[in-house]
Amino acid sequence: MTTAPTTLDVRKIAGHIGAEISGVDLADELSAPVVAAIRAALLEHRVVFFRGQRLDAEHQEAFARRFGSPTTAHPTVPSLDGSPAVLDLDYGRTTSRANNWHTDVTFVRRPPLGSILRAVTIPPYGGDTVWANTVRAYATLPVELRELADRLWAVHSNAYDYVSDAREGDDSEVARRHREVFTSTEYVTEHPVVRVHPETGERALVLGGFVRRFVGWTGDDSRDLLRLLQRHVTALENTVRWRWHAGDVVFWDNRATQHYAVADYGDQARRVQRITLVGDVPVSVSGERSRSVAGDDTSYNTALARSTDAR
Numbered sequence: 364m365t366t367a368p369t370t371l372d373v374r375k376i377a378g379h380i381g382a383e384i385s386g387v388d389l390a391d392e393l394s395a396p397v398v399a400a401i402r403a404a405l406l407e408h409r410v411v412f413f414r415g416q417r418l419d420a421e422h423q424e425a426f427a428r429r430f431g432s433p434t435t436a437h438p439t440v441p442s443l444d445g446s447p448a449v450l451d452l453d454y455g456r457t458t459s460r461a462n463n464w465h466t467d468v469t470f471v472r473r474p475p476l477g478s479i480l481r482a483v484t485i486p487p488y489g490g491d492t493v494w495a496n497t498v499r500a501y502a503t504l505p506v507e508l509r510e511l512a513d514r515l516w517a518v519h520s521n522a523y524d525y526v527s528d529a530r531e532g533d534d535s536e537v538a539r540r541h542r543e544v545f546t547s548t549e550y551v552t553e554h555p556v557v558r559v560h561p562e563t564g565e566r567a568l569v570l571g572g573f574v575r576r577f578v579g580w581t582g583d584d585s586r587d588l589l590r591l592l593q594r595h596v597t598a599l600e601n602t603v604r605w606r607w608h609a610g611d612v613v614f615w616d617n618r619a620t621q622h623y624a625v626a627d628y629g630d631q632a633r634r635v636q637r638i639t640l641v642g643d644v645p646v647s648v649s650g651e652r653s654r655s656v657a658g659d660d661t662s663y664n665t666a667l668a669r670s671t672d673a674r
């Protein structure tokens with residue numbers, strides 16, 4: 364069944380980021396106007412939330428393909444067996460380290476356009492995720508800092524990857540495969556601190572947990588300014604926090620946000636599954652493109668073929 368566009372209801376849930384969309388069943392085949400309305404809401408609100416959906420991994424992939432090309436794999440996080448586009452973030456077993464503010468995969472030259480995350484298992488309390496609006500963060504900086512940020516570049520790398528030390532001491536086949544993937548490649552990329560959003564033309568800060576230092580600055584010299592800018596990005600007025608329930612689906616614009624997975628649920632099970640959409644190379648305000656320094660992200664950015672036998 365096709366959902367009529369008139370049933371879509373988009374409601375802001377915080378002052379400066381985030382909207383809940385209701386009146387749509389994402390397991391249905393969505394009409395072009397519904398897809399366009401969801402995309403417009405994503406661009407306007409940066410992150411959109413759908414409650415109580417009933418998608419399996421296959422549905423999730425079909426939905427994701429209406430908005431872009433899923434990446435074949437995360438460069439350092441393993442995919443779900445049988446579904447190469449689906450990252451299986453099973454924190455019940457791996458101990459989350461996504462509890463830091465980050466924009467996804469900024470250590471590669473083409474960070475994702477966005478991600479679609481589906482809640483499979485959610486603990487009875489805790490495990491919320493928080494997003495921050497990096498366009499508003501830029502726009503609300505004092506003009507002198509905006510001008511400085513416009514000219515700065517930063518070195519991003521996965522040398523600190525939030526799941527890279529997971530499963531230590533676990534000798535299972537899965538754990539061995541995880542360790543192999545986690546430690547296989549070091550990626551280093553230089554991005555402008557301010558990128559021009561390819562769809563809206565807005566300026567957005569590109570910072571977060573994978574930043575090591577500013578290009579041409581030592582780590583020591585970079586620290587205070589990075590901290591100041593990060594504090595600005597993550598001011599509570601600039602954020603939205605989501606209390607998950609199993610079945611919820613969240614779609615964020617990775618070019619305009621950072622996020623933080625709150626690790627306050629002890630050893631209770633929490634499992635979410637992510638499909639990541641191929642993005643483009645960030646462009647600075649003066650038109651320069653990000654530069655890869657180490658690590659080949661070609662395979663990461665190879666979109667999955669549409670045909671199922673290509674899997």
Ligand SMILES: O=C(O)CCC(=O)C(=O)O
Pocket residue numbers: 452461467478480491492622623624635637
């Ligand atoms: O577990 C979450 O809520 C988010 C984890 C995360 O950082 C991601 O999926 O990119």
Ligand SMILES: [Fe+2]
Pocket residue numbers: 461465466467622
């Ligand atoms: Fe993330």
